[in-house]
Amino acid sequence: MKLDAKIPAGPLAEKWSKHKFNLKLVNPANKRKYTVIVVGTGLAGASAAASLAELGYNVKAFCYQDSPRRAHSIAAQGGINAAKNYQNDGDSVYRLFYDTIKGGDYRAREANVYRLAEVSANIIDQCVAQGVPFAREYGGLLDNRSFGGVQVQRTFYAAGQTGQQLLLGAYSALNRQIALGTVKMYNRHEMLDIVNVGGKTRGIIARNLITGEIERHSGHAVLLATGGYGNVFFLSTNAMGSNVTAAWKAHKKGAFFGNPCFTQIHPTCIPVSGEHQSKLTLMSESLRNDGRIWVPAKTEDAQAIQNGTKRGNDIPEEDRDYYLERRYPSFGNLVPRDVASRAAKERCDAGFGVNRTGQAVFLDYTFAINRYGNQEVNRLNLQDADEEKVKELGIAVVKEKYGNLFDMYKQITGDDPYQTPMKIYPAVHYTMGGLWVDYNLMTTLEGCYALGEANFSDHGANRLGASALMQGLADGYFVIPYTIGDYLADDIRTGAIPTNSPEFDEAEKAVIDRIQFFMNNKGTKSVDFFHKRLGKIMWDKCGMARNAQGLQEAIEEIKALRAEFWQDVRVPGNAESFNPELDKAGRVADFLELGELMCHDALHRNESCGGHFREEYQTEEGEALRDDTNFAYVAAWEYKGEEKPVLHKEELVFENVKLTQRSYK
Amino acid sequence: MNLTLKVWRQPDTNSEGNFETYKANDVSEDMSFLEMLDTVNENLIEDGVEPVAFDHDCREGICGMCSLFINGRPHGPLHGVTTCQLHMRSFKDGDEIVIEPWRANAFPVIKDLVVDRTSFERIQQAGAYISVNTGAAGDANQIPVPKNDADESFAAATCIGCGACVAACKNSSAMLFVGAKVSQFALLPQGQPEREKRVLAMVNQMDEEGFGACTNTGACSAECPKEIPLSVITRLNREYLRASLTSKD
Amino acid sequence: MSNFAKTFSSSLGKKLVMALTGIFLCTFLIVHLIxxxxxxxxxxxxxxxxxxYFMTHFTPIKVVSYLLYASIIIHALxxxxxxxxxxKARPVAYAMQASNQNSAWTSRNMGILGTILFIFIVVHMGDFWWKYHNAELPYARYEISLDNPNDIQVSEVPYDANxxxxxxxxxxxxxxKIIISKDLYKxxxxxxxxxxxxxxxxxxMFALAFHLVHGFKSAFQTIGWNNNRYIPLVRFIGVWVFGLLIPIAFAAMPVYFFLFK
Structure with missing residues (x-):
């Protein structure tokens, strides 16, 4: 099968406009004859479901949470990028496009990224009209902040809860359609398989998580907006329920998986505190604007901190190593996420880490507090302010900017970050990889689309801050409503899709068989037991740094673990009622397959790019060494059962940007 | 530390429930409350007992999925904190902890500590939106919004819809929740065209769901993990009265 | 149902009725106290x-007094x-509820306080209002010197239906000046x-104090007044005037009579 990305011809800036004109339309009166299934109700899913329903399609939307509003987009903190140029600082669609391509280490499609930048401004308009309470200036106009890796202020935000506010906006649009009856919402439902009939995706099998009932739902197209798969690492900043199941089922039925090894490790998370840990918590990237990152320069100091005899404040200034400022003087603490994460790992691996575990670095606000304090002293004309007063004033400023994050840190760790430096460590945060989609967001399964984090398309090998929200909403509000019509237009005579076809029977049977297997398996170990082990393999061997040997080992270890899982997993309770252990078992079973694919992908990509760092491919200074001659392509994997997955390549053509080595020095 | 848990167990909505006592041993103070329950559940699974069902998802205090009435208070003893962000350092060795589900007619128990909060969904479907189709919006900076209004609207919009307000209220009233939603839109210029219709419809739905009336005890706001101010209820009252007097419908 | 009826049958509307009648009763307290x-x-x-005599025979006041009785009954109903x-909104009670951690005792016990007040009002009206209107009370005859209004001679006049x-x-x-009036004072x-x-x-009067400490400000909350500028004033009046001054003044009367008359 030849991959066709369906990228429109013509100049970059005209591709999307021309493409929209060339897409087939469905007459308004005919739209009500179609049913579209949307799985997942985060930013991409909720916005798509609402927008399609507004157009007149019948929509069935599914989420595993008890409300669409709880999808994990809600947890995004920092903001959303848009090329509005409200700050008059030279931003433009082209600059946003360029920053995103470069930030993604030249592994994303030009046309998609340009379109993303193009519609970014509309997103802000739409959200404001919906009543999203973005931060504003005193004049009543929208405020912006800056984010890592870029030199303009284009990030719109709502305190540290931008994801929540955007999702509530999309959710309100969705609610409006639910009330109108155009969207039928299925809460606490999990999609467990996808159904293809006659070469087209025609429905899903879902489980009602309350009653355990297995349901068949048919439609003319299925949209997967099911988010990322970071939970394959067990510990990540994803929600506990975030999973790959929907995407994986589509993959197993023929949708190719794009760049699965591209994982974003976020540098500023709260470190692991012990074996009991269930998830990791992100501290917004915005903290790097004012905080300075360091570790002790002397091993003996690091050890003293690790065994608790010294604290961060005990280390004198000259014995501290501000390693980001040292290595990257021009970007300093604001280097992109992948670079910052790797640098932290490098220091900790060298024995300079500061937690009990040695797996943490300091993020220090002493300087910011001091600087802000002195600013306040000047502003208020307090000539005789002593050190205490300066600190007090500085703390007040920091509190106003980052108070909620500092509170959260204190809540989780028990340490007061205003007094002692915070400890942070990188954690899995986002997956750039996902289902391969063409320009229309359709996967290689006809009629099956993937939106938002669930697809692979826009972020290349590394995502810039505040771009995930942008992409999710771009896909849902401004891309899929156009592109889906082109596909559905040919389906005008199809009519309602019956759910009693052999294909539905077969898919449902497979789902029920698997559930029955879990219920009847007389294993001895809980689902989490396996999930934690998988996570450890992935983190150690397919995490922040990878090498061929480790990846080969990981593949074997995962295979063995998978076999053990199927033999020894224990799922209590029954299948006819609310049973979270059963839900987890299905998800982990899929992670156990995905993990192996990720390792295959990481192993085959003999270069370092973005979040993918192969130890064999680095410069003398330890920076990522890209290989554009051999790897400037999207790796799209085809599922082959127990056999090795088959690689398909979509060559990336760069007509507008010049590929250069990223440098933040 | 070692703890004794008294946990509400209820197989499903229609069954009777009762308290079961479990031991939680070797609990680290760095654990979150839910991680403590995770370990209890791991032990239960090992013993062949069905684990305790509880709602949770993001575990960073924003999705609003987690609930739990802990020692007589929603989300436990701390102010402004969800259960998932509550850590065991708030407890001490030997403590007995009573864990109950949210209790309200409008939040029936699904299983153990899990309740059905779709009544909140229906209230929002009744009107917590601005009717603007995708693509119909003008430029975002066309309508300036005074910063104070935007900030107040945001403060109301931080509601995570967890239901702690209902759980805390002696009347199981949903006024703080509805007040937050109504306030968010009432404060913004974009929310004006549907202002009256919205509040009337949402209050009507709230009553139909079987929530109690507000008696201004303030327990909701005091227990709200997002510290939504009581003034959203005042605003809701005002909006409702205003709409009742002026609505053209 | 008309829109208006609908408003007052909603949970918010019912509370509004409580608030309006409550505030009306509060204003009456001031008049009554004076x-x-x-x-x-x-x-x-x-x-x-x-x-x-004035309170029971001046027509506008009489009208208001019937409004007052109605208010008491509506407030209670x-x-x-x-x-x-x-x-009904909470069919299964909590096993453990730490309400004192999140709300004031008074705010949670308005029903009990209100019931005490209602019983009190019934007793109070039975003893004074009912007797004044229906019982065969003796009269007091006051002879007041026109030169010196403080020179008052009082004597009892037996009941006479005419x-x-x-x-x-x-x-x-x-x-x-000779004044003969029904002797409620006695x-x-x-x-x-x-x-x-x-x-x-x-x-x-304790019950009244606690009832109004919460009730007065609560009424304003229910009506929807929350401007930051005057809410402190409402709170001040609620606590100092209705929570302390008025109940203490009322309570002082029986105590004064018991001790000194």
Whole structure:
């Protein structure tokens, strides 16, 4: 099968406009004859479901949470990028496009990224009209902040809860359609398989998580907006329920998986505190604007901190190593996420880490507090302010900017970050990889689309801050409503899709068989037991740094673990009622397959790019060494059962940007 | 530390429930409350007992999925904190902890500590939106919004819809929740065209769901993990009265 | 249902009725207190009896008084309706509830406080209002010197069905004003000689204080007034005037009579 990305011809800036004109339309009166299934109700899913329903399609939307509003987009903190140029600082669609391509280490499609930048401004308009309470200036106009890796202020935000506010906006649009009856919402439902009939995706099998009932739902197209798969690492900043199941089922039925090894490790998370840990918590990237990152320069100091005899404040200034400022003087603490994460790992691996575990670095606000304090002293004309007063004033400023994050840190760790430096460590945060989609967001399964984090398309090998929200909403509000019509237009005579076809029977049977297997398996170990082990393999061997040997080992270890899982997993309770252990078992079973694919992908990509760092491919200074001659392509994997997955390549053509080595020095 | 848990167990909505006592041993103070329950559940699974069902998802205090009435208070003893962000350092060795589900007619128990909060969904479907189709919006900076209004609207919009307000209220009233939603839109210029219709419809739905009336005890706001101010209820009252007097419908 | 009826049958509408009747009752308390302060006048009850006559026979006041009775009944009935609906909103009670951690005792016990007040009002009206209107009370005859209004001679006049409740004659020759009125003052004086009766009044005034500490500001909350500028004033009045001053002044009356009369 030849991959066709369906990228429109013509100049970059005209591709999307021309493409929209060339897409087939469905007459308004005919739209009500179609049913579209949307799985997942985060930013991409909720916005798509609402927008399609507004157009007149019948929509069935599914989420595993008890409300669409709880999808994990809600947890995004920092903001959303848009090329509005409200700050008059030279931003433009082209600059946003360029920053995103470069930030993604030249592994994303030009046309998609340009379109993303193009519609970014509309997103802000739409959200404001919906009543999203973005931060504003005193004049009543929208405020912006800056984010890592870029030199303009284009990030719109709502305190540290931008994801929540955007999702509530999309959710309100969705609610409006639910009330109108155009969207039928299925809460606490999990999609467990996808159904293809006659070469087209025609429905899903879902489980009602309350009653355990297995349901068949048919439609003319299925949209997967099911988010990322970071939970394959067990510990990540994803929600506990975030999973790959929907995407994986589509993959197993023929949708190719794009760049699965591209994982974003976020540098500023709260470190692991012990074996009991269930998830990791992100501290917004915005903290790097004012905080300075360091570790002790002397091993003996690091050890003293690790065994608790010294604290961060005990280390004198000259014995501290501000390693980001040292290595990257021009970007300093604001280097992109992948670079910052790797640098932290490098220091900790060298024995300079500061937690009990040695797996943490300091993020220090002493300087910011001091600087802000002195600013306040000047502003208020307090000539005789002593050190205490300066600190007090500085703390007040920091509190106003980052108070909620500092509170959260204190809540989780028990340490007061205003007094002692915070400890942070990188954690899995986002997956750039996902289902391969063409320009229309359709996967290689006809009629099956993937939106938002669930697809692979826009972020290349590394995502810039505040771009995930942008992409999710771009896909849902401004891309899929156009592109889906082109596909559905040919389906005008199809009519309602019956759910009693052999294909539905077969898919449902497979789902029920698997559930029955879990219920009847007389294993001895809980689902989490396996999930934690998988996570450890992935983190150690397919995490922040990878090498061929480790990846080969990981593949074997995962295979063995998978076999053990199927033999020894224990799922209590029954299948006819609310049973979270059963839900987890299905998800982990899929992670156990995905993990192996990720390792295959990481192993085959003999270069370092973005979040993918192969130890064999680095410069003398330890920076990522890209290989554009051999790897400037999207790796799209085809599922082959127990056999090795088959690689398909979509060559990336760069007509507008010049590929250069990223440098933040 | 070692703890004794008294946990509400209820197989499903229609069954009777009762308290079961479990031991939680070797609990680290760095654990979150839910991680403590995770370990209890791991032990239960090992013993062949069905684990305790509880709602949770993001575990960073924003999705609003987690609930739990802990020692007589929603989300436990701390102010402004969800259960998932509550850590065991708030407890001490030997403590007995009573864990109950949210209790309200409008939040029936699904299983153990899990309740059905779709009544909140229906209230929002009744009107917590601005009717603007995708693509119909003008430029975002066309309508300036005074910063104070935007900030107040945001403060109301931080509601995570967890239901702690209902759980805390002696009347199981949903006024703080509805007040937050109504306030968010009432404060913004974009929310004006549907202002009256919205509040009337949402209050009507709230009553139909079987929530109690507000008696201004303030327990909701005091227990709200997002510290939504009581003034959203005042605003809701005002909006409702205003709409009742002026609505053209 | 008309829109208006719909408004008042909603949970918010019912609360609005509670708030409006409550505030009306609060304003009455002020009037009632000012009137009752006549009890402290050292005139053998002349001013008080004149006040009682005025309150019961001046038509606008009579109209208001019927509104008042209606308000009390509506306030109580709506309270019952709301309470019963609120009870239904939580069919299964919590095993453990730390309400004192999140709300004031008064705010959670308005029903109990209100019930005490209602019982008190019934007793109170039975003893004074009912007796004044229906019982065969003796009259007090006041002879007041026109030269010196503080020179008052009082004597008792037995009950006579044909006598006016209140009559005034000025006798310039004798230099006196003669007032004969139904002697409610005596009833008050007698009632407040009993210790347990005084105690009942004092307890009721405690209930009133707690009821209004929450009730007064709560009413404004329910009406939807929350401007930051005047809310502190409402709170101040709620606590200092309705929570302290008024109940203390009312409670002072039986105590004063018990101790000094």
């Amino acid at each position: 009137g009752n302060l006549q009890l402290f006048k050292d005139d053998a009850g002349q001013a008080f009896n004149a006040y009682a 709506y309270a019952l309706m709301i309470t019963s609906a609120n009870k 006598r006016l409740v209140h009559s005034e004659i000025v006798d310039p020759q004798a230099g006196k 009833v008050v004086q007698n009632a407040f000689q009993t210790w347990w009766y005084v105690l009942l009044y004092v307890i009721a």
